[in-house]
Amino acid sequence: MKVSFEGKVLAVKARIRLIRSFDQIPTHQYQGYILVMKGRAGEVERDFRVAIGPKAHEKHQFRIGDLVSGKGVPVSDPNTEWGEFYKISGLKLLERGSGPDNAPPGPEGGIAPALEVYRANSHRRLDRQTWEKQCFACPWGLDMVTEIIIDQWNSWKKKWRFETHCYGPKDCPKYNPGKPYRVPGRAAGMVYVDDDVERAAGQGDSEHD
Numbered sequence: 685m686k687v688s689f690e691g692k693v694l695a696v697k698a699r700i701r702l703i704r705s706f707d708q709i710p711t712h713q714y715q716g717y718i719l720v721m722k723g724r725a726g727e728v729e730r731d732f733r734v735a736i737g738p739k740a741h742e743k744h745q746f747r748i749g750d751l752v753s754g755k756g757v758p759v760s761d762p763n764t765e766w767g768e769f770y771k772i773s774g775l776k777l778l779e780r781g782s783g784p785d786n787a788p789p790g791p792e793g794g795i796a797p798a799l800e801v802y803r804a805n806s807h808r809r810l811d812r813q814t815w816e817k818q819c820f821a822c823p824w825g826l827d828m829v830t831e832i833i834i835d836q837w838n839s840w841k842k843k844w845r846f847e848t849h850c851y852g853p854k855d856c857p858k859y860n861p862g863k864p865y866r867v868p869g870r871a872a873g874m875v876y877v878d879d880d881v882e883r884a885a886g887q888g889d890s891e892h893d
């Protein structure tokens with residue numbers, strides 16, 4: 685059953701799923717965008733997140749301060765989706781936020797670019813506390829649903845978690861990588877430490893749809 689919502693946009697983030705398989709370079713699914721919002725969801729005033737498609741963002745170029753309404757289906761498993769509502773219908777931009785149309789993405793907000801730009805930039809890990817405190821408004825800073833295939837010969841054996849990453853410029857003064865992500869393998873005690881080596885060197889762009 686769809687839930688109606690209306691609220692102000694607090695941040696616009698790309699919605700990109702990360703898929704890991706032990707020591708393989710991760711692959712990605714470029715799904716769209718998330719509007720982080722504050723307002724009414726159903727009958728309740730609160731913060732919530734709405735997953736929208738690339739075309740909706742291309743049309744409206746959402747930004748902080750926009751007043752937006754629509755209806756969406758609550759996600760069935762919050763472990764596998766950062767958005768709270770998806771399959772959005774009746775999406776309306778009711779009022780435009782104060783930011784300019786051409787504001788580049790950055791720590792204060794700006795317009796989230798096309799998903800192709802995210803794909804071309806690739807990402808580096810980002811310390812979660814830094815993401816929460818410094819990068820919340822930045823379209824480059826993502827909390828990514830991460831699917832971990834524990835055993836590539838039995839791909840149904842999976843784990844899910846969330847990882848924070850930055851798709852922004854390498855010289856951003858807010859950037860703090862934090863600790864490398866550790867990826868479990870199929871046997872007890874097997875761990876691969878992903879130190880972002882290929883991506884930090886600008887190589888190993890393994891982005892796939």
Ligand code: SF4
Nearest residue numbers: 819822825850852856
């Ligand atoms: S570190 Fe990355 S996510 Fe954070 S503000 Fe800078 S560009 Fe944005």
